[in-house]
Amino acid sequence: MIKANDPTLKSWIEVDANCDFPIQNLPFGIFKTQSSSPRMGIAIGDHVLDLAMLNKLDFLNNLHIDDSVFSNNYLNDFIALGKPTCSALRQRISDLLNLNNAELRDNKEAREKVLQYISNVQMLMPVRVGDYTDFYSSIDHATNVGTMFRDPTNALLPNWKHLPVGYHGRASSIIVSGTDFHRPKGQTKPADSELPVFGPCKLLDFELEVAFVIGKSTSLGQSVSTAEADDHIFGLALFNDWSARDIQTWEYVPLGPFLAKNFASTVSPWIVTLEALEPFRTAGYNQEPKVLPYLQYSGDKNIDINLEVSVQPENSIETVICHSNYKFMYWTMEQQLAHHTVNGCNINIGDMMASGTISGPTPNSFGSMLELSWKGTKPLKLNDGSERKFINDNDTVTIRGYCSNENIRIGFGQAKAKVLPAL
Ligand code: MN
Numbered sequence: 203m204i205k206a207n208d209p210t211l212k213s214w215i216e217v218d219a220n221c222d223f224p225i226q227n228l229p230f231g232i233f234k235t236q237s238s239s240p241r242m243g244i245a246i247g248d249h250v251l252d253l254a255m256l257n258k259l260d261f262l263n264n265l266h267i268d269d270s271v272f273s274n275n276y277l278n279d280f281i282a283l284g285k286p287t288c289s290a291l292r293q294r295i296s297d298l299l300n301l302n303n304a305e306l307r308d309n310k311e312a313r314e315k316v317l318q319y320i321s322n323v324q325m326l327m328p329v330r331v332g333d334y335t336d337f338y339s340s341i342d343h344a345t346n347v348g349t350m351f352r353d354p355t356n357a358l359l360p361n362w363k364h365l366p367v368g369y370h371g372r373a374s375s376i377i378v379s380g381t382d383f384h385r386p387k388g389q390t391k392p393a394d395s396e397l398p399v400f401g402p403c404k405l406l407d408f409e410l411e412v413a414f415v416i417g418k419s420t421s422l423g424q425s426v427s428t429a430e431a432d433d434h435i436f437g438l439a440l441f442n443d444w445s446a447r448d449i450q451t452w453e454y455v456p457l458g459p460f461l462a463k464n465f466a467s468t469v470s471p472w473i474v475t476l477e478a479l480e481p482f483r484t485a486g487y488n489q490e491p492k493v494l495p496y497l498q499y500s501g502d503k504n505i506d507i508n509l510e511v512s513v514q515p516e517n518s519i520e521t522v523i524c525h526s527n528y529k530f531m532y533w534t535m536e537q538q539l540a541h542h543t544v545n546g547c548n549i550n551i552g553d554m555m556a557s558g559t560i561s562g563p564t565p566n567s568f569g570s571m572l573e574l575s576w577k578g579t580k581p582l583k584l585n586d587g588s589e590r591k592f593i594n595d596n597d598t599v600t601i602r603g604y605c606s607n608e609n610i611r612i613g614f615g616q617a618k619a620k621v622l623p624a625l
Pocket residue numbers: 336337409411443558559
C-alpha cells in the first residue's frame with residue numbers, strides 16, 4: 203500500500219467526516235489570494251496549504267524542487283518532474299500534516315503563513331491545457347442517445363464496442379469552476395422551418411464527465427499500451443462538457459461536434475492524483491465482443507467515484523437531479539489512452555481527456571438533461587416547484603464527486619458554473 207493512503211492516518215488539521223480533503227487525498231491545485239500571486243496548493247480539510255510558502259520556509263528542502271515550480275500559474279512544470287517526485291512531495295506533505303509530527307503543527311508562525319481557508323482564496327485553472335479530447339465511453343449514455351435519435355433496437359453504432367469513440371475538443375474555452383459564461387449563440391434549424399435561423403441556443407445542456415490529466419508526454423510516433431497508460435496519467439478532475447443540443451443537431455453531420463461543444467467546459471480546480479484513487483479501483487465491464495489486442499488490459503481499471511449533478515435557479519434552492527458513478531464507464535482511461543496514441547499521436551503534460559457523459563443504468567443516473575428529460579418529453583421538477591427540460595439562463599449547475607469506503611472519503615470538490623444570458 204502507498205504509505206500516504208493509509209486509512210488510519212490522522213491530521214492535526216481538523217477534517218470533517220464529510221469533507222472531500224482528508225490527509226489521504228492531498229489533491230493539487232493553483233490558487234491566489236488578494237495579496238499573493240498564483241501558486242501551488244494542496245487541499246486539506248477546509249484549508250489550502252501554500253506549497254510556495256512552505257518551500258520558502260525550508261520545509262520541502264529534501265525534495266530539491268525549484269521555487270519557480272511552486273510559484274507558478276500552472277501545475278505543468280511540477281507534473282513534468284515525474285511521478286516519483288510527485289509521490290515524494292505528497293508523502294512529505296502527508297508527514298508534515300500528520301497528527302504525530304510536530305514540525306509544522308507546533309510552529310505557529312509558520313502555520314499561519316502556509317495555511318489559508320479555501321473560502322478565502324481564488325482557485326485558478328490547475329493546468330495549462332494544450333489539447334483536449336472528449337470520449338463517448340458510457341454504454342448507457344451511448345445507448346440512450348442512440349435510442350432517442352436512431353433506432354432503439356440498434357442503439358449502438360457498429361464501431362462502438364470495438365473502439366472508444368472520441369473527438370478533438372477545444373482547450374481555449376476550458377474554464378475553472380466558478381467561472382460563469384454566456385449562453386452560446388449559433389445556427390439551428392427548427393423542425394418546422396425550411397431554413398436555419400440564428401440566435402441564442404434554446405437547448406443548453408450539461409454533460410457529467412470526469413477528465414484525466416496527462417502526466418507524461420510522448421513523442422510523435424510513440425504509442426502507449428494499456429499497461430503503460432497509468433504511468434502517463436497524473437490525476438483526475440470533475441468535468442462539465444457544456445453542450446448546445448439544438449446547434450449540435452444541425453451542425454454535426456458529417457464531421458461531429460463543433461460549435462455546440464467548444465464554447466465552455468467547466469473543470470474542478472483540484473486534481474486528485476491517480477495514486478490517491480488507487481484504493482477505489484474496481485472491475486470494469488466484461489467486454490463482448492472481445493476487443494483487439496492493443497485494447498485489452500488486465501486488473502481492475504474502473505474507479506468507483508460517486509457523482510452527482512445539481513441545478514440551482516437564481517435566488518432559489520438547489521436540486522440534485524442526477525446520481526451516477528465513474529465505474530459505469532465501458533471503456534477505461536487506460537483503453538482510451540492506448541487508443542488515442544495507437545496511431546502515433548503524441549500527448550503532452552496537461553492535456554485533458556474527458557470520459558464522455560457518464561450515465562448509469564437507472565433514469566436518475568443519466569448524466570445530461572437530454573437523457574434526464576428524455577429529449578424534453580419528461581420535464582424535471584425542481585425543489586422550488588419550477589420545471590426544466592434543459593438549462594435556463596441564470597441557472598447554476600454543479601457537479602460533485604467523491605469515493606468512499608468504510609474507512610475514508612476521497613473527494614473532488616466541485617465543478618460549478620452559472621449560465622448568463624446570451625450576449
Ligand atoms: Mn462530452
